[in-house]
Amino acid sequence: MFIPSLFIFSLLFASSQASVVDFCVADLSLPNGPAGYSCKKPSTVTENDFAYSGLVPGNTSNIIKAAVTPAFDAQFPGVNGLGISIARIDLAVDGVIPMHTHPGASEILIVIQGTICAGFISSFDNVIYLKTLYKGDVMVFPQGLLHFQINSGTTTALAYASFGSANPGLQIVDFAFFKNNLPTELLAKTTFLDIAQIKKLKAVLGGTN
């Protein structure tokens, strides 16, 4: 039969063209791009590229009483090209990961210790999805949506967040607004916030203008 044999032929042709690359450990000496880092020469790759010991407790003595310790491609070269990464989140009592987005990936959070109030906001109709999470609970945050985590318990909290990208990105709204030199009048005009509130937050976060 002509058609089946053509089908089989094209399957064979396609598979003979397929190329399998087991991994693409990041070459951190070259710039990152939309497809991640360039690959290190496989002959220079070792087991140490696939393990990471940097997810240690973060320093929460800061304004948000929290620390995010990433194991993204820039810290953990082995995840480059695999569409996966992880971060450690330490929250002191009253700690908060302020409203933020990851432009490049969805997130799954798992609570290891403590109690975390977490939520995200849909982009379509701005619905709030809010949960109190306890030890062992997980919550998923869809890609690009604004979300936050708050320590809502009375002890320190520990969680890990995994991402569907080796480089999920992180943009914290208050930092984007108040940590740079965007002029106060433009911020007031575009956010409807009071000038006094803007100046207060710029002072706290190191913004100017």
Ligand SMILES: *[C@@H]1O[C@H](CO)[C@@H](O)[C@H](O)[C@H]1NC(C)=O
């Ligand atoms: C944590 O950060 C604070 C503020 O920057 C600093 O004073 C303190 O020494 C740091 N603690 C550790 C253990 O690094």
